[in-house]
Amino acid sequence: MRLNAYMARAGIASRRKADELIKAGRVSVNGAVGQLNTFVEGKDRVAVDGREIAPQALAYVLLHKPAGVVTTARDPHGRPTVVGLVEHTSRVVPVGRLDADTTGAILLTNDGELAHRLAHPKYEVEKVYEAEVEGEPSDDALRRLAGGVELEDGPTAPARARRLGRSKVELVIHEGRNRQVKRMCDAVGHPVRRLHRTRYAGLTVEGLQPGDWRELTSEEVATLVAATRTR
């Protein structure tokens, strides 16, 4: 793997920060100064400022994200982050984003390859949301949500939409555009008051209190890997 990916896996820094360390000449591979295009394998000895580093095992974590927590690694406003909530020995980062006020299932991992695939529209990972909305959506509004609504960045792909209560809908989507559910509900005249993701790629937060997390089982990891296999 590339030197920056190896360093990220070792929990040293993000790939971007790793590149800075490499450019500054602080990273050595088998005693020689590492370059941005250096590739390394398990047998190679990598050191930062002379201290040897080793890649961490791959880790996969499912978090029940509470409201008020941001999905970025660091928040300029000092709000808590999902990374801060998950005190894992491996440096796991979130796959995709939930808005600060959205609650529910979010996956964190240090498996950059899987994260990249899961976030790619090509693999159409299923996301299930429960939205409490203003007003009482009609059958027609639900049909419009399911059929695709026009947003400023283009029409949404077909989705599934069903009523869970007078002002509560379940939306199943495969895209992951910025604020997509809120914008879809806005577009049919029912702004979202509260948004919860019940399911991400088949993983649910059942049994997890807000703020709690758990490791995925090896079967769950295998299912994710299978779901993102190149077609």
Ligand code: URA
């Ligand atoms: N759609 C939204 O509008 N917000 C989220 O957090 C997730 C999906």
